[in-house]
Amino acid sequence: MLIDEELTLKKLETFLAFMRSGNLGRAAAELSTSAVSVHRAIHSLESALRCPLFKHEGRQLIPLESAYVLEKKARQLIQDAEQMVRQTREAAGFYAERFRLGALYSLTVKTVPKLVMGLKLRRSELNIDLTLGSNVDLLQRLKNHELEAILVSLDESAADPACEQLPLFSDDIFLAVPTDSPFAEQQEVDLADLADSTFITLTQGFATHRDGARVFQQAGFEPKVAMQVNDIFTLLSMVSSGVGFALLPGRIAAVYENRVRLIPLQARYRLQQHIGVVFLKAREREPNLLALLAECRMYSRQALAAYDQEDRSGAEHSG
Structure with a gap:
């Protein structure tokens, strides 16, 4: 009928x-x-x-x-x-009471907790599932509709015509050394002086792996890599134990701060990571995503204000 x-x-x-x-x-x-x-x-x-x-x-x-x-x-x-x-x-991943967020391991030190707390204040009923991974892995999961948004490095691996980006902050790359290293007390380091040193890196697919390769190329040598690891916290543990040095972003400075020092690179080697949120254009009007983007904009403004304050403080001390 x-x-x-x-x-x-x-x-x-x-x-x-x-x-x-x-x-x-x-x-x-x-x-x-x-x-x-x-x-x-x-x-x-x-x-x-x-x-x-x-x-x-x-x-x-x-x-x-x-x-x-x-x-x-x-x-x-x-x-x-x-x-x-x-x-x-x-x-399809559009359930209003569930939000699937992806992020780099290094962003769990400060950025992810702050954003999640802000998002929960805006939408208290929301259950947030957090997935950690590399830039490449997280972008693939986003495009497969396994995640609603990802917090990653905004480099070429995150560029996709189906996606939108919202910048959050920029972060410098440093040399990570054990506190008992001869380099630990230096104000800055010439990376070329470490051509014979042993390094630990993240595996391919991570933004920090790619950025490190660029810095080594600028320094004119191929690093001696003792091992590659799949997360930044294992890498820090290896550095603190004296297994080798590493090139890492400044946002992880608080981890192992009593056992690892982050030393600025000389100006000619300096490189910044630009961190932001990436999401599919098709989902840009979803209420949960809009709430996250509002929280990200607030975080970005606060990060910029803190950076400006540090700049002014530095200028006063140098004057």
Whole structure:
């Protein structure tokens, strides 16, 4: 049996509102529409079903047995439809109570906790799933709709025509050495002096691996790599134990701060990472994503203000 095209979920919702209230005016008020529209929807349902639902007693509509049967089945149908929409959106990653965020390991020191706390204040009902990985891995997960947004380095690996970017802050690359290293007390280091030293790096795909390779190229040598690791905290542990040196971003300075020193590179080797949030253009109007972007803009303003304050403080001391 073909279902008449006049039989719609919207009309069933209108019918259920009338059955709850028993009055055209109250049903219209509940639906923010007119009593005429409610009456028209009910009449259209009768036409689509090809049977009466009500009898008229003066200006009142009195439900027939058919109306009570339809009420029971329509209520279940609406519940099933709502569940269908919710589960479909959840499978696609659009479920309103869940937000899947990806980030670089190094951003969990400060940036991710601050953004997550701010996002929870804006949307307290939100459950946030955090996935950590490399630039390349996180971008692939984003494009596969496994993540709603990612916090990564805004280099060429994060550039994609299907994505939008919002910058957060910039971070310098430093030489990481153990506190007992001869380099630990230097104000800055000439990387060329370490051509014979042993280094530890992240694996390929991480922004810091690629940036480190560029710095070594500028210094004119291929580093002796003792080992490659998959996260920045393992790398820091290796540096603190004296296994080798590393090139790392300044944002991880607070980790192992009593055992690892970050030494500025000479100006000719200096390189910055530009950190930001990346998301799919197709999702830019989602409420949860908009809340994250608002929090990111606030974070960016605060980071810029702190940077300006450091600049002024440095100028005063040098003066």
